[in-house]
Amino acid sequence: MRPSHHDIEPSRRMRTRGKGDSAVTANHPFEQLGTEQLREHVAQQLRRTRQRSALLTDSVDDDDLVRQHSRLMSPLVWDLAHIGNQEEIWLVRDVGGREPLRTDIDELYDAFQHPRAQRPQLPLLGPTEARGYVGQVRDKVLDVLERVPLEGRRLTEHAFAFGMIVQHEQQHDETMLATHQLRAGAPVLEAPPPPAASAGPLPAEVLVPGGAFTMGTSTEPWALDNERPAHTVHVDPFFIDTVPVTNRQYQRFIADGGYDHPRWWSEAGWAYRQRADLTAPRFWTREGERWLRRRFGMTEPVPPDEPVVHVCCYEAEAYAAWAGRRLPTEAEWEKAARFDPATGRSRRYPWGDADPTPEHANLGQRHLQPAPVGAYPSGASPLGVHQLIGDVWEWTSSEFHGYPGFVAFPYREYSEVFFGDEYRVLRGGSFGTDAAACRGTFRNWDYPIRRQIFAGFRTARDARPDELG
Template sequence: MVDDARRRTLDLTRDLTGDRQFGPNLKIVNPPLWEVGHVGFFHDYFALRTLHGLSDYQQSDAERLYDSSSIPHDDRWNLPLPTMQGTLDYLESVRNAMLARLPETGEAGEAESYVYQLTVLHEDMHAEAFTYTRQTLAYPPPEFSDGVTPPAADGHGPLEGDVHVSGGTHQLGSDDSVPFRFDNEKQPHAVEVGPFAIARAPVTNAEFAAFVEDGGYDRAEFWSDDGWQWRRARQQTAPLYWRRGSDGWEQRWFDRWVSLAPHHPVCFVSLYEAEAYCAWAGRRLPTEAEWEVAASRVPTADGSALEPGKRLYPWGDTPPLSERVNMDGYRLGCVDVAALPAGDSAFGCRQMLGNVWEWTSSLFKPYPGFEADLYKDYSEPWFEEGRRVLRGGAWATRSRLVNNNHRNYFTPDRNDIFAGFRTCAR
């Protein structure tokens, strides 16, 4: 995993030269050169210093340059950073020091396993951030060096209709049978979920375009007060990266404009836009508990109740494959919402994992009994910011990061991430 995560980091940044190593100072991105160094620092701090007890960093000024907990965001463009090659040399020295301390048997203990997984998954998160940074800054799409070519995605077109989910008691969150769980997924606890109907697929570009063309961005009655204020401040009249072309809607995809794919899930929409669409369509967003039930539970034979237990993935407990999910970045974008039926949940919901992250209506709050894990800044500082929970992962998310319990969280204004949504009946 260590080498695979590092290969992806290098693939996403190796072509960035000159001004592209920094980019403009924007609230929603980091300077790529700084972010590469931060990835190395995270391994250095948690694996080498915290786990293995090394007294010195692999680069003497690493903490002063790369500690995200102490360096304000705006300052990251003004630090005396090494060159890209110097930064990559630092990452390589950290990697070599980590691998040298792995047990010769290859069987790491519980503490070692946890820390090494944490550092790799953290690097995976930054790989997705590098990907949407390239989109934000209109850089070319990445090219991956590992030679993986995913199979063509089975299924095309829209996937309409709802599935009906019986209510019941649900254990929300991850228990200790899950191979790796973040602190915000703990502790599993019982919640009561009433019966509900949820869409089989996320909202598509064509469906969202109907909202736009019906004046949805000009009608305050569909927007929350905060959402309407956001829309007016942004002067937004359609989703980010959309424009009208001579033959219909177009979307900027990295450094080029392409025709809007009607049956792809709508992407790059904020929570505010998702809520406004729902108000227009007479629908609503699912809660994160409803989303998790639809993804992880199995109905009884007559559909009137829920079978005991829950699945780790929508299709079962076996890890994701490209025949089931659009993840890991290899398809370089979304696929139609009807694609990949092999990844359906037991209720028949498609693409609960992959393609786009899905907004829920739930605030990002700690579960009962929450305790911060080793990486104390992962969750705890963000519980009171009004962030909303997103579930499921996107096409650029590494598949080893996400399962039915994983919670992502962003502020409701963010429309630069690979996020869409599916709806529930009111």
């Protein structure tokens, strides 16, 4: 179970100073819920999440469900049964202590046993059988939820295991949404367009002051192991883009020969750009003087004011170098998103501690595209940085490692086995990320070559002494 998807090393921009003080981190709404209210909240989250899974799988016929639309992705029917299998293993067998339903399929749906490219050749459950299986599992899970004590075990405290499974299913829903983007054929998904920009003219960049802040969390009940523990990190002053890089800005990079000049690219990035013949973001095509994109079965002009999406980390680095800037580190991104200079504390989200609403961010497949920059002024951080949550995952320059004091929980394969220099951290979530699987501390990771994910970026630069007043 993992998302689509840095020991904090001392550096000039970022220095660890020991364990953070939980007194300066956010309180969670769970603290106001009684046990029965928490059970009802979990049940609502499970139902809401399953409705999304059903939408993504019921919107196509059985042939589409079993077809592999890209070797990068599983057949949709694999994702569906895998969701049910993980739910059975953790909630029915472990938390509930119930008899297994289908131990015979555990190996089939173990993501570590079978690479995505090989999954169509497995004897997978068919669409009808997969739907029946996940329904049976869910019935047992709801019974477990009514009866199990939500205390006494770390796995059940604050219903953590149930929250882990909600997040797991939502992560696979986003993966299935990416599969829909890769499938050929007529559109099958519908959603209203995102809101228009309403923030008015915004500055190009925002100064984030230097100093210490609390990164990560030790108090968020459903936070995953790689988000923990809270710890104090020092970040030197820097400037960060007020909004993500837009399609209009990225087109200037293309027009200036950005894909043709190796000086903008890292050695690994240039090698991949040549090997993969990159010339524009994935799903873009040129028609005369204009750029078009394919989006969930539709072809349309590229909207100039939306954040660019479907670019890999190497493309983001090249753009940043061309612009005379760089990608932010993960710590810089989180400080820009969470730090409140008035109180010195780290918020749960840029706008505060309250859960996201449609006024705060473009999340949860509510819209099937990023919103124009400036569309969510209510979601801005105290420093005035916009759209840090939702719209597009944002590449950072940081590799994926555990925080100081990291402890794997509830199993090493969620995070720890991925630590190292192969993966880059992404932050903030996308329009396809659900609010349950997105926080100011949430960490996603993927290979720097990945382009099918809903990823964009914003850039940063070091602050000069004369800019600090």
